[in-house]
Amino acid sequence: MQRLTGFFSGVGREMKKVSWPKGKELTRYTVVVVATVLFAVAFFAAVDYGISSLIRAILE
Structure with missing residues (x-):
């Protein structure tokens, strides 16, 4: 729990x-x-x- 509290404290300082x-x-x-x-x-x-038009033209 101490590490988590320290982490958020550090985040607050950086923000x-x-x-x-x-x-x-x-x-x-x-x-x-x-x-x-x-x-x-x-x-x-x-x-x-x-591309869709080209493929349709090729297939027809």
Whole structure:
């Protein structure tokens, strides 16, 4: 039990050292992440559609 208490005490000390982003930074980072995910979704959907169309054309 002593080790577990020491672990969480250490976690608490380290969390106080963390540099948390301000509101404006957090908003900017969130927009970048969402835009990146949407780009990846669109890219892989287009690739999937292209490969599916190619396979359908070959099989017909």
